[in-house]
Amino acid sequence: MRYHKIPEETIRRLPVYLRQLMLLCQKDCTNVSSHNFSDLVHIPDSQIRKDFSYFGDFGVRGKGYDVKKLIKEIKRILKLESTRQVALVGAGRLGSAVLSYPGFGSYNFKITCAIDNDKRKIGKKIGNLTIKNASQINSLKKKNIKLAIVATPADAAQDVTNKLVKAGVNGILNFAPCTLTTPKKVKVINIDIAMDLATLSYYLRSA
Amino acid sequence: MRYHKIPEETIRRLPVYLRQLMLLCQKDCTNVSSHNFSDLVHIPDSQIRKDFSYFGDFGVRGKGYDVKKLIKEIKRILKLESTRQVALVGAGRLGSAVLSYPGFGSYNFKITCAIDNDKRKIGKKIGNLTIKNASQINSLKKKNIKLAIVATPADAAQDVTNKLVKAGVNGILNFAPCTLTTPKKVKVINIDIAMDLATLSYYLRSA
Numbered sequence: 001m002r003y004h005k006i007p008e009e010t011i012r013r014l015p016v017y018l019r020q021l022m023l024l025c026q027k028d029c030t031n032v033s034s035h036n037f038s039d040l041v042h043i044p045d046s047q048i049r050k051d052f053s054y055f056g057d058f059g060v061r062g063k064g065y066d067v068k069k070l071i072k073e074i075k076r077i078l079k080l081e082s083t084r085q086v087a088l089v090g091a092g093r094l095g096s097a098v099l100s101y102p103g104f105g106s107y108n109f110k111i112t113c114a115i116d117n118d119k120r121k122i123g124k125k126i127g128n129l130t131i132k133n134a135s136q137i138n139s140l141k142k143k144n145i146k147l148a149i150v151a152t153p154a155d156a157a158q159d160v161t162n163k164l165v166k167a168g169v170n171g172i173l174n175f176a177p178c179t180l181t182t183p184k185k186v187k188v189i190n191i192d193i194a195m196d197l198a199t200l201s202y203y204l205r206s207a
Numbered sequence: 208m209r210y211h212k213i214p215e216e217t218i219r220r221l222p223v224y225l226r227q228l229m230l231l232c233q234k235d236c237t238n239v240s241s242h243n244f245s246d247l248v249h250i251p252d253s254q255i256r257k258d259f260s261y262f263g264d265f266g267v268r269g270k271g272y273d274v275k276k277l278i279k280e281i282k283r284i285l286k287l288e289s290t291r292q293v294a295l296v297g298a299g300r301l302g303s304a305v306l307s308y309p310g311f312g313s314y315n316f317k318i319t320c321a322i323d324n325d326k327r328k329i330g331k332k333i334g335n336l337t338i339k340n341a342s343q344i345n346s347l348k349k350k351n352i353k354l355a356i357v358a359t360p361a362d363a364a365q366d367v368t369n370k371l372v373k374a375g376v377n378g379i380l381n382f383a384p385c386t387l388t389t390p391k392k393v394k395v396i397n398i399d400i401a402m403d404l405a406t407l408s409y410y411l412r413s414a
Contacts, residue, residue: 011406011409011410014406014409015399015402015405016402018405019399019401020386040386041386042388077409078405078408078409079409080408084408093303093307093308094308096300096304097301100300101401103384103400103401104400104404106401107401107402107404107405109401109404147407147408149400149404154230170411171407171410171411172407173404173407177226178230179247179248187407187410189403189406191398191400192222192226192310193305193310193311193356193380194226194310194311194314194316195222195225195314196222196380196396196398197293197311197314197356197378197380198221198222198225198285198314198316199218199285199396200354200378200380200394201285201287202284203218203377203378203394204353204354205377
């Protein structure tokens with residue numbers, strides 16, 4: 001499969017499809033027409049078919065999508081078939097909120113390592129996890145942890161990122177309000193709530 | 208100015224530029240070359256110039272960008288010149304973390320209303336804000352609050368959204384793990400941490 005030819009936009013829509021399919025599955029829905037599915041995810045039918053076409057033919061003409069089968073296929077494509085460990089660096093308010101986020105399990109994510117450099121936090125427990133000191137970043141390679149969430153202040157984020165990359169992490173979800181520099185092989189997704197609000201502000205009509 | 212012709216991708220990059228310019232301003236940098244600026248935001252020079260060209264000519268040939276002037280221009284475009292009130296619905300762990308997020312002020316955002324339907328939370332204070340009950344959503348129109356953050360569980364999010372729209376909100380930042388249905392005039396940006404991790408997972412090379 002030539003992964004590099006698949007547009008990033010397609011990859012970003014796969015989790016949207018997966019989330020909706022898991023919701024349908026929870027409601028004991030075994031089959032969904034492509035038309036209804038399109039309505040549920042607010043993405044045109046033709047786009048969905050195009051996205052899936054990169055990976056095979058998942059629909060059955062006249063029968064729609066088999067919910068469980070499609071969940072399995074998308075999980076396979078996204079490499080979510082078995083539990084994937086995630087490290088969290090920065091256990092402040094936002095980091096702690098992320099730690100207690102209930103939505104990871106259904107995607108097979110598990111935060112198995114929480115790190116902070118604040119002595120008042122190190123050793124404390126959040127849920128089942130004990131917050132470790134920053135030197136623990138080096139242990140991620142041994143634990144085969146490839147994904148990390150950076151929830152540190154902006155001025156610490158690049159240094160933490162360099163250490164994460166050195167420890168073999170190659171996917172980073174960045175909450176710190178700054179642009180991280182990483183080698184090409186490392187994928188970064190940025191979440192900046194204030195920037196998203198700023199985007200929304202643009203679209204507001206005048207009061 | 209024909210706003211409707213400006214690509215959403217351009218609008219989404221403006222806050223990235225603004226954030227970087229504010230960082231430069233903090234460091235007392237008054238001028239930045241287009242080349243250095245491109246390096247800092249990790250966006251090609253040509254793209255930046257194209258984005259700005261929708262709104263006017265912000266650079267001076269051979270002198271780069273005037274940091275303060277550009278901050279002012281982008282804030283004007285994003286309608287961030289004066290304080291913009293934001294409502295938060297859902298004051299659980301994530302909502303509380305959002306409330307204490309330090310990054311809003313520099314964009315002139317202020318969360319002035321926090322709402323929850325949990326009796327144990329109503330009346331409690333987070334920072335200077337007292338959590339109000341859900342009936343307060345109706346008061347947003349009077350307060351001229353146009354932006355809201357939805358941080359409720361998925362099964363409450365659509366109902367809350369309907370009420371927000373009825374109260375005149377037309378920009379929503381949605382943390383609930385579901386797709387919201389809104390009238391066209393209402394802009395929604397979704398943040399789903401688990402879905403972002405799922406996207407990162409795709410790009411991981413095999414262990």
